[in-house]
Amino acid sequence: MGEAPAFFVHDLKEGFRNGFGLKSKGCETATVIGDKTYLVDGGCDDSLLSFQVRVFDHSIGLKINPVVLGMVPNPCKGHSAIALNEDRILFIKGGSPLDDSFWFLEVDTPYVQEQRKSLGCEVVAWSKGVRGTIEKPIVLSGPSGVGKGTLISMLMKEFPSLFGFSVSHTTRAPRNMEKDGLHYHFTDRSVMEKDIKEGKFLEFASVHGNLYGTSVEAVEVVADAGKRCILDIDVQGARSVRASSLDAIFIFISPPSMAELEKRLRARGTETEEQILKRLRNAEAEIKQGESSGIFDHFLFNDNLEQCYESLKKLLGLDVSVHSCIKSDLDLPPIVHSVSRIDNKIIITYRTSDLENESRKMIVLDLSSLKGGAPGRTRGLEAYAIDSDSNGSNMINQPS
Numbered sequence: 001m002g003e004a005p006a007f008f009v010h011d012l013k014e015g016f017r018n019g020f021g022l023k024s025k026g027c028e029t030a031t032v033i034g035d036k037t038y039l040v041d042g043g044c045d046d047s048l049l050s051f052q053v054r055v056f057d058h059s060i061g062l063k064i065n066p067v068v069l070g071m072v073p074n075p076c077k078g079h080s081a082i083a084l085n086e087d088r089i090l091f092i093k094g095g096s097p098l099d100d101s102f103w104f105l106e107v108d109t110p111y112v113q114e115q116r117k118s119l120g121c122e123v124v125a126w127s128k129g130v131r132g133t134i135e136k137p138i139v140l141s142g143p144s145g146v147g148k149g150t151l152i153s154m155l156m157k158e159f160p161s162l163f164g165f166s167v168s169h170t171t172r173a174p175r176n177m178e179k180d181g182l183h184y185h186f187t188d189r190s191v192m193e194k195d196i197k198e199g200k201f202l203e204f205a206s207v208h209g210n211l212y213g214t215s216v217e218a219v220e221v222v223a224d225a226g227k228r229c230i231l232d233i234d235v236q237g238a239r240s241v242r243a244s245s246l247d248a249i250f251i252f253i254s255p256p257s258m259a260e261l262e263k264r265l266r267a268r269g270t271e272t273e274e275q276i277l278k279r280l281r282n283a284e285a286e287i288k289q290g291e292s293s294g295i296f297d298h299f300l301f302n303d304n305l306e307q308c309y310e311s312l313k314k315l316l317g318l319d320v321s322v323h324s325c326i327k328s329d330l331d332l333p334p335i336v337h338s339v340s341r342i343d344n345k346i347i348i349t350y351r352t353s354d355l356e357n358e359s360r361k362m363i364v365l366d367l368s369s370l371k372g373g374a375p376g377r378t379r380g381l382e383a384y385a386i387d388s389d390s391n392g393s394n395m396i397n398q399p400s
């Protein structure tokens with residue numbers, strides 16, 4: 001595979017003619033994919049608060065302002081762009097912190113195709129690139145009162161640095177001991193419905209008469225902290241997550257009997273009689289769906305709590321050491337740099353000089369294990385440095 005068609009920061013210093021017939025301000029890249037040119041303004045003239053995207057469609061001779069989904073990168077003084085696999089563009093922000101240097105603009109991924117179809121217009125989606133990978137998130141489902149919350153609390157207490165809870169949004173009222181932002185984000189239905197329309201939710205469902213949902217951000221902040229995310233969601237939500245780009249482990253928790261479930265719900269003392277009866281009615285359907293839907297990878301019976309917890313830990317492989325792959329041993333790519341591509345590797349080249357020497361440096365970005373993408377982060381980037389020493393030979397600093 002050779003170099004993809006793209007213009008880089010250093011090409012833009014003198015300005016160039018882009019797909020719009022405009023002179024570049026020096027902070028723009030124009031990347032051609034198929035019939036379209038994606039013109040991205042990195043916002044270095046201080047008037048833009050974030051990156052701006054326009055599209056020139058050569059087949060119809062029109063410039064388009066697309067609907068831009070996802071979290072948009074903050075402005076920077078210089079960036080470069082390179083097309084990948086005809087469906088996304090990699091952006092490298094010069095002079096930005098490493099955790100903010102690599103961004104993907106998805107232009108024809110399955111997610112973008114789906115959004116384009118449902119919105120009926122041109123759509124692009126930003127996804128932040130994150131180095132390293134994390135363990136698969138865990139989806140726990142089961143009827144109300146079965147013990148999901150109890151098992152999750154035990155895991156988080158025993159392994160506080162390994163697991164993080166995905167804090168859902170809900171329109172139900174908080175219980176006595178529940179804290180906003182910790183147990184749930186308690187929210188108005190109108191606000192939640194608006195956010196759902198704007199694509200901010202990974203999944204949502206109406207459960208026991210209230211709206212519940214997992215925002216993309218709820219899962220990503222846990223992963224950003226290098227932790228494995230746990231989702232406590234109902235079977236409808238689990239089905240939506242199964243169909244999404246989130247690669248998770250799905251576990252269904254069953255009660256020993258309906259009578260025991262009722263006993264636990266009543267003993268918890270958090271619901272009114274009417275709410276308990278509604279939860280029990282829904283429980284039968286939920287257990288049937290859970291056990292027959294083909295969504296779940298594992299089933300656990302929560303009869304004896306300690307035994308169930310031990311089984312949960314075993315299937316999560318907690319006897320195996322879990323480590324974070326996040327590394328921070330690289331220089332930042334500076335504002336002026338150039339980019340080329342060899343297969344799945346992106347080579348970022350730049351020069352550094354002190355009073356006596358000028359040296360050429362490279363950062364290699366390995367994209368062969370990319371995972372995820374819009375509407376969440378793109379994970380699995382590996383990066384390492386190659387320095388040119390005084391003899392001109394290259395020294396590879398492999399990731400440790």
Ligand SMILES: Nc1nc2c(ncn2[C@@H]2O[C@H](COP(=O)(O)OP(=O)(O)O)[C@@H](O)[C@H]2O)c(=O)[nH]1
Nearest residue numbers: 144145168204205207212213214232233234237
């Ligand atoms: N789909 C979906 N279900 C959720 C979410 N958060 C919680 N739930 C489910 O909503 C149901 C009710 O939760 P809750 O009101 O906390 O009551 P509890 O299950 O009796 O403790 C449970 O089955 C949860 O698993 C979410 O973000 N999405």
Ligand SMILES: Nc1ncnc2c1ncn2[C@@H]1O[C@H](COP(=O)(O)OP(=O)(O)O)[C@@H](O)[C@H]1O
Nearest residue numbers: 144145146147148149150264268302303304305
């Ligand atoms: N194996 C068990 N045996 C007896 N009581 C249990 C068991 N597991 C959980 N409980 C209790 O049942 C109640 C409901 O558990 P909870 O974790 O709130 O369920 P969920 O989150 O699934 O609605 C809580 O009071 C909890 O202490």
